[in-house]
Amino acid sequence: MALLLVLWMLAAPLGAGPAPVLRVGFGSQPDFTDFWAKWTLDQVARQTGVQVKVTHFENGPIAYRSLVAGAVDVVFSGGIGAVLNLARQARADRLMVVMADLVAPDYILLGREGVNSLADLEGKRVGISSPGDISDVLSRAMLRNAGVDVNKVQIVRVGGTSARIAALGSGAIEAGVAHAFDAILAMQRVRGLKVLAVSGEIVPDYLQHIVATRESFLTANESLMRALVFAHMDAARRAASDRAGYITLAKAELGVSVPDAVWNQAYDLMYAGRIWGVDGGLDPARVRVTQELELEAKNITAAVPLRDWGTTKFIAEYLRQKGSFKWR
Structure with missing residues (x-):
């Protein structure tokens, strides 16, 4: 189930004994949209003294099942x-979302050579991660928007x-x-691949990525969860305002050697879509569109x-202290 484990062990004072562990699950392998949570988790570790143990799961549903089972404390x-x-x-112990860190989708639907439009996909295979996953939801939304019978x-x-x-x-x-x-x-790298649709142009307000915990953990660890949300909103604002820093961290965390033009183009697409949850993301309009x-x-x-x-x-406490983010 778990594909990758990482352990940050920061800020435990000498002689203080073992630091408490915060078990964090991610619903995917690290990618260009979520790696920046390292800023968040490093800040939480420094401020609170916890050890942060990170597990990367294959997909979101597996991560949430692990959260329900108590195998992790927080899921991104x-x-x-x-x-x-x-x-x-x-359920007696509900899952509670404390913020949305990506408030618009960055996914692009790609087609192979010979597939020139979404209409061409009738009778063809569209790949997803798993039923009900974001790849499934957005693929169906793009097809429906183009008038394709899913x-x-x-x-x-x-x-x-x-x-x-x-x-x-x-x-x-x-397509996928x-x-x-x-x-x-x-x-x-792959000959003939082309863009069929850009999800952010069709569903610009979808909550692509969230931070969730169990209600019991939230109640018992309110100060820690407040620190995590504050740190993650700080990190989202840094992501939206520090292009060079974002790309530098991405290169270090993702370990992918590609031309700078690829990093820059991807960042600029995400910035244009105002993808990061700089104000916490759980506003009524986005919640409504996401549920629709x-x-x-049929999830x-x-x-x-x-x-x-x-x-x-x-989120409200953070905004009272620091105000709304001003996009450039």
């Missing part, structure tokens, strides 16, 4: 539909972004979504009030 992931669905089950498209479970790109290259699928960075890189898409994808059967799956308490 896409696939908000899983949280909404759990909220309708009236029932005539073969939605195929392939795996994460790297698996989908490999499947595109081998011909196992005719990829993060902007991966899509730009793939088009340079999850309903269309949920009815809208769920925010109070049943999220809290804006820490």
